[in-house]
Every structure is written in C-alpha cells, then in structure tokens.
Amino acid sequence: MISVDNIVCRYPGSAREVVSGISFRVDGGEFVSLIGPNGAGKTTVFRILGGYLSPSSGSVKIKDRNIFEMHGKQRSALLGVVPQNIFTPLPYTVRQIVEMGRVSRLPRFGVQSRQDRRAVSDAMMEMNVEQYSGTLFSNLSGGEKQRVMLAMALAQEPEILLLDEPTAHLDIGHVSKLMEILCRLNGKRKLTIILITHDINLSARYSSRMILMKDGRIMKDGSTESVLDPELIGAIYGCNVRKCRIDGGGEYVAIL
Amino acid sequence: MREMAKINTGLLVCVSIVFLPVVFGICLCFGTIFINPIDLLNGSSGMGVIVELRSQRLLAGFIVGGTLAVSGTAYQAVLRNPLAEPFILGISGGAGLGAAISIALGLTTISFLFLPFVSFISAILILSMVLLMARGVGSEYSNNIMLSGVVAGTLCSSMLMFIISVLDNHKLNSVTWWMLGNLEQGNLALLVSAGTAAVAGTAVLFFYGREVNTLTLGDEVAFYLGINSKMLLLLVLGIASLLTAAAVSISGIIGFVGLVVPHILRRMFGADHRRLFPLSLLYGGMFLMVCDTFARTVMSPREIPVGVITSLIGGPFFIWLLNRRVARIGSGEDRV
Numbered sequence: 001m002i003s004v005d006n007i008v009c010r011y012p013g014s015a016r017e018v019v020s021g022i023s024f025r026v027d028g029g030e031f032v033s034l035i036g037p038n039g040a041g042k043t044t045v046f047r048i049l050g051g052y053l054s055p056s057s058g059s060v061k062i063k064d065r066n067i068f069e070m071h072g073k074q075r076s077a078l079l080g081v082v083p084q085n086i087f088t089p090l091p092y093t094v095r096q097i098v099e100m101g102r103v104s105r106l107p108r109f110g111v112q113s114r115q116d117r118r119a120v121s122d123a124m125m126e127m128n129v130e131q132y133s134g135t136l137f138s139n140l141s142g143g144e145k146q147r148v149m150l151a152m153a154l155a156q157e158p159e160i161l162l163l164d165e166p167t168a169h170l171d172i173g174h175v176s177k178l179m180e181i182l183c184r185l186n187g188k189r190k191l192t193i194i195l196i197t198h199d200i201n202l203s204a205r206y207s208s209r210m211i212l213m214k215d216g217r218i219m220k221d222g223s224t225e226s227v228l229d230p231e232l233i234g235a236i237y238g239c240n241v242r243k244c245r246i247d248g249g250g251e252y253v254a255i256l
Numbered sequence: 257m258r259e260m261a262k263i264n265t266g267l268l269v270c271v272s273i274v275f276l277p278v279v280f281g282i283c284l285c286f287g288t289i290f291i292n293p294i295d296l297l298n299g300s301s302g303m304g305v306i307v308e309l310r311s312q313r314l315l316a317g318f319i320v321g322g323t324l325a326v327s328g329t330a331y332q333a334v335l336r337n338p339l340a341e342p343f344i345l346g347i348s349g350g351a352g353l354g355a356a357i358s359i360a361l362g363l364t365t366i367s368f369l370f371l372p373f374v375s376f377i378s379a380i381l382i383l384s385m386v387l388l389m390a391r392g393v394g395s396e397y398s399n400n401i402m403l404s405g406v407v408a409g410t411l412c413s414s415m416l417m418f419i420i421s422v423l424d425n426h427k428l429n430s431v432t433w434w435m436l437g438n439l440e441q442g443n444l445a446l447l448v449s450a451g452t453a454a455v456a457g458t459a460v461l462f463f464y465g466r467e468v469n470t471l472t473l474g475d476e477v478a479f480y481l482g483i484n485s486k487m488l489l490l491l492v493l494g495i496a497s498l499l500t501a502a503a504v505s506i507s508g509i510i511g512f513v514g515l516v517v518p519h520i521l522r523r524m525f526g527a528d529h530r531r532l533f534p535l536s537l538l539y540g541g542m543f544l545m546v547c548d549t550f551a552r553t554v555m556s557p558r559e560i561p562v563g564v565i566t567s568l569i570g571g572p573f574f575i576w577l578l579n580r581r582v583a584r585i586g587s588g589e590d591r592v
Contacts, residue, residue, distance in 0.1 A: 050479075051479070052479050072479070072481075075482060076481055076482030079480070080480075083476055083480070086473055086477055088336070089336050089337060089338050090338070090472050090527040091522060091523075091526070092469070092527050093526075096526075097473075100469060101481065103466050103469070103483065105482075108463065156482075
C-alpha cells in the first residue's frame with residue numbers, strides 16, 4: 001500500500017542528512033510503529049510520508065502513485081494525518097473542527113451533502129466526541145482535543161492513518177483509551193495505521209510491526225518480538241534494558 | 257451570542273446590508289450642521305452640497321473601514337495571531353511610507369493610481385520583512401511576528417519623518433495633510449478604484465473561506481487536509497496587503513479597525529471565514545462611518561482626526577486582548 005524507496009533528506013543549507021536512505025513497505029491493514037530516540041528523524045519521515053516535505057532523493061508511493069504528484073484532494077482521501085501540537089487561536093466549535101476534515105471534498109459554493117454530514121457524525125461518534133459538538137475546541141482537555149483531531153482525520157474517510165506522537169502529554173488513562181480506539185479502527189475498519197512514537201513499550205503493546213530508527217537510518221524492521229531485543233535497544237538508546245514478560249502474553253523493556 | 261453563530265450566512269449578510277443605508281442615513285444627518293432626517297428623506301433640506309460632501313466622506317469611511325476590517329480578519333487567520341492587524345503589523349506604516357514616497361516624487365501628478373500602487377508594493381515589502389524577521393515555532397513565531405511588526409512600523413515611521421524633513425513646502429503640505437488620517441477624499445476615481453478592490457478582494461477571500469478556516473490550524477495541517485496551503489497563504493497575505501494599501505491611499509494611517517471589528521464579529525457570529533469576510537466588510541465600514549461622524553460632531557465646529565477615535569477605542573481593546581491571551585497561554589489553553 002505504501003512503499004518508501006531509499007529516501008534521503010537534507011534541510012536547506014545543511015549538508016547533514018537527517019534521513020539517510022530509508023526504505024520500507026507497509027501493507028494494507030498493518031499497524032506499524034516507527035520508533036527511535038530523540039533526533040532519530042522520525043518526524044522528518046512523518047512529514048515526508050504525509051507529502052508535506054519533499055526528500056532530497058528517493059520516492060514515496062501510495063497505491064503505486066507518487067505522493068508528491070498527487071492532487072491534494074486525492075491525497076487527503078487516502079491519507080489522514082494527525083501531527084503533533086495542533087492548536088487554533090480562533091473560537092471554533094468541535095463540530096467545525098471535525099468538518100474541516102471534509103474541506104477538500106466540498107463544492108466551492110455548495111453546502112455539505114448528506115454524505116459529508118454522515119461522515120462527520122460517524123467520525124465524531126467513533127471518537128466519542130459528539131457530546132462536545134457545540135463546545136469550543138480550546139475549552140477541551142488535551143485528551144479530548146487529541147480525539148477531536150483524530151475525528152477530523154477520520155472524517156476524511158482515509159485508508160491510512162498517520163499519527164505523530166498522539167499520546168504525548170497524555171496521562172496513562174487517556175493513552176490507553178486512545179490506543180484502544182486505534183486498535184479498534186485497525187481491526188474493525190481495516191485502517192492501515194502508522195504511528196510515530198518514542199514510547200517503545202506502547203508500540204510493542206499495540207502494533208504488529210516496529211521500525212526502529214537512529215540517526216536517520218533504519219536499524220531494525222520486524223515483528224515486535226524481534227525489535228524488542230535488549231542488546232539492540234540498549235545500544236540504540238544508550239542504556240541498559242531488560243526484556244520482561246507480561247502474564248497473559250506480551251513483552252516490554254525495563255530500564256535497569 | 258452562541259445562537260447567533262447558527263444563523264444562515266446568507267440571511268446574516270442580507271440583514272446586515274439592510275442596516276447599511278440606515279447607518280448611512282443617520283451619519284448623514286450629523287455634523288457641524290444637523291440635518292433633519294425628515295427633510296433629508298423629502299429632499300427638502302436645502303443642503304445639497306453638504307449632503308453631497310458628507311456622502312462622499314461616508315463612502316470613503318465605509319471603504320476604508322471595510323477594507324481594514326477584512327484585512328485584519330485575514331491577517332489574524334493566516335498568521336494565527338488574534339492580535340494581528342495591518343496597523344500593529346506595520347503594514348499600514350509600510351503602505352503609508354509608499355504613499356508618502358509617491359507624493360514626494362510627484363508620481364501622483366502623473367496618475368492617481370501611483371498612490372495605491374506604490375503603497376501596495378511598499379506594504380508587500382514590509383510584510384515580507386516582518387515574516388523574514390520572525391522566527392520560531394507555534395506561539396513563539398506568532399509573538400515574534402508582532403514584535404517584528406512593531407520594529408517594521410517604527411522603521412517606516414522614521415523613514416517617513418526623514419522624507420518630511422527633506423520635502424519642499426508644497427509637498428510637505430500634501431504629505432502632512434494626508435498623514436493626518438482623514439476621510440475627506442476628493443478624488444472620486446481613487447474611491448471607486450479602492451471600492452472595487454475592496455469588493456473584489458473580499459469576494460476572493462470569501463471564495464476561499466473554508467480553506468482559510470483550515471489555515472488557522474497551521475499550514476502543515478491544512479496541507480494534510482488537501483489544501484495547497486503555501487499558495488493559499490501567499491494569496492491571502494497578498495490580498496490583505498492590497499486592501500490595506502487601498503485603505504491607506506484614501507485616508508492615511510488609521511489604526512485598530514482591523515483589530516476591533518473582527519473580534520466583535522467572531523464573538524457574535526463565530527469564526528467561520530465564509531461569513532466573517534463579508535461581515536467584516538459591512539460592519540468595518542459601518543464602524544468607521546460612525547467613528548468619523550463622532551469625530552466631526554463631538555467638538556463641532558472643530559474636527560478630531562478619525563484615527564484618534566479608533567485608537568482611543570482600539571488601544572484599550574488591544575490591552576484587554578493581550579491580557580486575555582497571556583492568561584489563556586498561562587493556563588495551557590490552545591494547546592493539545
């Protein structure tokens with residue numbers, strides 16, 4: 001579904017490669033986590049995958065079409081993207097924010113069609129934010145805002161969800177609820193999910209595949225079991241870790 | 257107030273258009289000499305010349321107020337800063353400097369269109385300077401834009417002083433008269449050009465209203481929603497600067513209209529830019545017509561420059577908004 005081929009990225013005026021020759025493929029219905037320490041180049045890869053940042057070389061294709069040559073409307077129908085730290089200084093209600101997810105599909109002068117209204121309502125129901133419909137977005141808590149942003153991405157009715165650190169600044173209760181929602185979307189709606197996070201244990205708990213990055217390169221790409229190698233994780237993050245087992249299945253790493 | 261945000265946009269604009277002749281008529285009656293509204297309606301006031309002069313002045317007020325309010329709405333949306341407006345960002349100062357240069361060089365004697373044209377070029381240059389000087393991300397960038405705007409405004413003001421200091425008496429008189437900021441615009445052709453720019457610019461912004469809404473989430477988010485955000489950003493900033501230049505060409509520098517009007521409208525009718533742009537044109541225009549009527553009536557037969565009235569309203573309003581914004585950022589609002 002998504003194929004990333006040998007992308008290299010340098011920022012203007014800098015010879016340093018932020019991303020150096022990254023290649024991977026994500027199939028439809030996969031739940032993939034892109035993990036790595038701070039400065040690994042995760043957010044740069046996120047922006048390239050979203051089509052916002054053009055790489056110095058290499059290609060990104062979704063369904064065999066180059067993302068950088070796609071029209072915005074086509075791109076947004078395939079890819080729902082939720083970046084970090086979204087805010088608006090203006091007083092929009094929650095419903096207005098979610099409706100923005102349909103912006104590229106609406107006619108210039110027309111009103112929303114029945115399908116548009118249904119997509120918005122379904123997304124709000126899915127994210128359990130319909131009770132905040134008329135509430136100002138700025139009056140919500142961090143966890144609620146994150147759910148609204150996800151609802152906005154879902155209103156696009158995309159096939160792929162790309163999320164950058166969606167659990168940052170959330171308490172464990174909100175983290176757990178958000179991740180359960182993502183799992184449900186991945187399982188029930190067969191949405192392909194690519195999650196950028198620095199939380200190894202969170203990605204190990206919920207995703208089926210992990211891509212470990214450091215210094216702009218992929219160090220390991222495989223199942224959660226294979227990536228949760230204490231030696232590898234210790235070397236990448238520069239600390240001693242130990243792999244532990246959870247009763248009833250699953251593994252996590254603990255710092256020694 | 258929240259209920260008013262649910263009213264249909266078309267109905268809202270139509271009702272507002274009905275207000276316009278009412279406000280115009282009331283303002284027409286007031287001035288050094290009071291004109292009885294009944295005589296005015298009957299056409300028997302016997303003050304045809306005064307009515308004509310006042311009408312032209314009110315028309316200038318409507319165009320200037322409307323364009324400044326629309327450009328303020330646009331700057332606040334795309335720069336994601338509720339304190340942004342042409343005067344505070346230094347854009348009005350830039351346009352004013354351009355206008356002063358065109359008067360000083362005698363370009364206005366060749367064609368009246370040189371005044372708005374040079375003002376526009378100068379406004380765009382100052383806007384580019386402000387955007388280049390401001391660095392940072394999120395609210396840091398937003399604050400830096402304001403600081404850069406203050407610096408740019410001060411720079412323009414200094415250059416204007418320099419121009420004044422080297423002008424001969426005749427041109428000095430023209431520039432000073434224009435700098436005072438008043439709506440006594442005798443050039444009908446300039447008024448018609450600026451009015452056309454105001455309506456056309458507002459129509460284009462209305463056309464892109466939905467997309468402008470997404471830009472308030474940041475150009476990156478707008479891009480992910482399928483918008484060509486960089487092109488849209490340039491288009492909106494360009495139109496806002498053109499409108500500012502049109503306003504400054506008519507009246508000189510009048511501050512705070514672009515701050516006060518959009519804020520009141522957003523509180524009353526919500527933040528959807530498909531309704532904010534046309535409403536800003538209408539209510540911004542009416543606001544300045546009322547301010548100007550007050551300015552020429554309150555100390556009659558003396559006249560206060562209308563910019564003094566808008567600053568007296570806008571200054572405290574700006575402080576109130578600034579305090580509110582600091583309190584919101586301090587409490588962690590507006591952040592995910």
